[in-house]
Amino acid sequence: MKIRLKSFFHFDITRVFDQNQIDLAGERPTLRALLQEVIQKSDGRIQVIEPETGYIDTEYFVLLNGRESQALPQGLETELHDGDEVGIGMMHFWGGG
Amino acid sequence: MLTRDDLERYDRQIRYEGFGEEGQQKLKSSHVIVAGAGGIGCPASMYLACTGVGRITIIDSELVELSNLNRQVLHWDEDIGQKKAVSAARKLRSLNPSIRVVPIAAQITETNARDIINGASVVVDAMDNFETRAILNRVCVAEGIPFIHGGVWGLCGQVTTIIPGKTPCLACLYPQKPEEQTPFPVFGVAPAMVAVIQATEAIKIIAGFGRLLTGQMLYVNLATMDFCLREVARKPDCEVCGSRGNK
Numbered sequence: 001m002k003i004r005l006k007s008f009f010h011f012d013i014t015r016v017f018d019q020n021q022i023d024l025a026g027e028r029p030t031l032r033a034l035l036q037e038v039i040q041k042s043d044g045r046i047q048v049i050e051p052e053t054g055y056i057d058t059e060y061f062v063l064l065n066g067r068e069s070q071a072l073p074q075g076l077e078t079e080l081h082d083g084d085e086v087g088i089g090m091m092h093f094w095g096g097g
Numbered sequence: 098m099l100t101r102d103d104l105e106r107y108d109r110q111i112r113y114e115g116f117g118e119e120g121q122q123k124l125k126s127s128h129v130i131v132a133g134a135g136g137i138g139c140p141a142s143m144y145l146a147c148t149g150v151g152r153i154t155i156i157d158s159e160l161v162e163l164s165n166l167n168r169q170v171l172h173w174d175e176d177i178g179q180k181k182a183v184s185a186a187r188k189l190r191s192l193n194p195s196i197r198v199v200p201i202a203a204q205i206t207e208t209n210a211r212d213i214i215n216g217a218s219v220v221v222d223a224m225d226n227f228e229t230r231a232i233l234n235r236v237c238v239a240e241g242i243p244f245i246h247g248g249v250w251g252l253c254g255q256v257t258t259i260i261p262g263k264t265p266c267l268a269c270l271y272p273q274k275p276e277e278q279t280p281f282p283v284f285g286v287a288p289a290m291v292a293v294i295q296a297t298e299a300i301k302i303i304a305g306f307g308r309l310l311t312g313q314m315l316y317v318n319l320a321t322m323d324f325c326l327r328e329v330a331r332k333p334d335c336e337v338c339g340s341r342g343n344k
């Protein structure tokens with residue numbers, strides 16, 4: 001199943017994922033499974049999920065097809081479908097250059 | 098009134114439907130504050146100047162350093178050691194001698210912020226730190242002046258347009274000081290991209306056309322060419338614009 005990934009990080013994700021989509025294994029992968037894949041592939045540099053609580057870290061936002069993950073009835077357990085678009089990013093980029 | 102020179106200088110944008118001579122006149126009568134003459138402030142003020150904003154105040158307390166020159170495009174090698182506000186103003190006047198450019202080589206503080214932005218049409222956030230952004234946000238909300246926030250890091254950036262009383266303010270979105278790293282990595286193209294979007298927002302607000310980044314944060318990542326809009330909401334108990342605020 002191919003999921004389109006949009007990313008907004010301090011970390012250069014192109015060094016981890018050479019394409020803007022992730023091929024997820026399993027019949028019914030969830031949003032959580034995708035985020036865990038991102039965390040694992042980034043060697044933990046992108047800590048989207050707080051290990052203690054299992055929720056999205058307050059420093060990050062996660063969008064599924066433009067909708068905030070918190071607004072999804074199933075939250076991170078929402079099942080993904082082929083062609084879904086997931087946006088993950090840091091809440092702030094504060095420099096003025 | 099637009100002069101013959103104005104009509105020629107701005108001919109190509111006056112032709113834009115829904116803008117015209119009326120929009121140009123509004124820009125000419127406007128006053129935009131560009132808070133910061135760095136990676137965002139330089140390109141933002143350049144586009145505001147060449148579009149014909151009648152008065153631009155550019156504020157920065159720092160001096161030009163060699164390490165600024167990869168991105169702060171109004172400062173050149175010969176300007177190293179000069180005040181950024183003065184260096185920027187000199188180039189902007191040369192770019193468009195028909196407008197008024199006022200440099201302020203001072204830090205924005207709680208004490209002077211209100212006087213500096215008094216009567217401005219729009220304030221462009223080109224700062225590089227949370228504290229000054231917070232001051233500008235508070236004063237813009239109190240004075241009812243649109244505040245266009247932009248920030249960058251590396252090849253990423255963010256922009257939102259704050260209309261006091263209507264959209265979330267910066268304190269709604271960031272009630273606490275986020276972690277900051279200085280110096281932070283940045284390519285000049287990232288603040289340039291953010292600045293051009295901010296300048297466009299300012300032009301649309303003043304001339305009164307188009308759709309704004311209100312209630313939305315635009316995130317861009319030039320490393321992946323990803324763009325996304327995220328809905329952002331007011332915090333009813335915001336310390337600045339909500340029930341716990343002064344206004």
Ligand SMILES: [Zn+2]
Binds near residue numbers: 265270
């Ligand atoms: Zn607020």
